[in-house]
Amino acid sequence: MSVVVGADGRARCGWAGSAPEYLAYHDEEWGTELHGDREFFERMSLEGFQAGLSWITILRRRDTFRAAFAGFDIEAVAAFDDGDVARLMADPGIIRNAAKVDATISNARVARELVRERPGALDELLWSFAPPRRAAAPRAGDVPATTPESVAASRELKRRGFRFVGPTTVYALMQATGMVDDHEAGCWRSVEPTAPIPTAG
Structure with missing residues (x-):
């Protein structure tokens, strides 16, 4: 293309x-x-939900995702309980995938510990993997699905306890947020x- x-x-x-x-x-x-801990948590979450689906599916439901996940406020999502999980799994406005819902709440708890210790830490962590600028690809087919930086970022995020952050998902996050x-x-x-x-x- x-x-x-x-x-x-x-x-x-x-x-x-x-x-x-x-x-x-x-x-x-x-x-x-893009910058901001909440902003990156939202994008990480939506990219995780997108795994295996087309991005347009998520984009068309973004407002309902935001409503369902308290605007992706890290503290609020980290405090979600079993009642919230049941509510989310009954919400037709989001992707009702139990593993992805559970991972989003779990990721919020990991992010909460990061940003409680130092506000801006999630933003800083992700941007630390931004690669040097490169020439634009002639065609979309020339754009890689992963890069050494996305592999390294995925490895570090998983080490810290984040889930649904494979190298392809992380590279999509990098593309969406201007890191590349x-x-x-x-x-x-x-x-x-x-x-x-x-x-x-």
């Missing part, structure tokens, strides 16, 4: 034209630098580095 030109004359990554929701997400969020810029070459949102970064090999 290569860039597509929209009705507004702007060239975008090909996937951005496949659904109306994708266009706004592509233009306003995907690849935009995977907008295709020619996309209006692609920011090329001043010089191409040579690949290893």
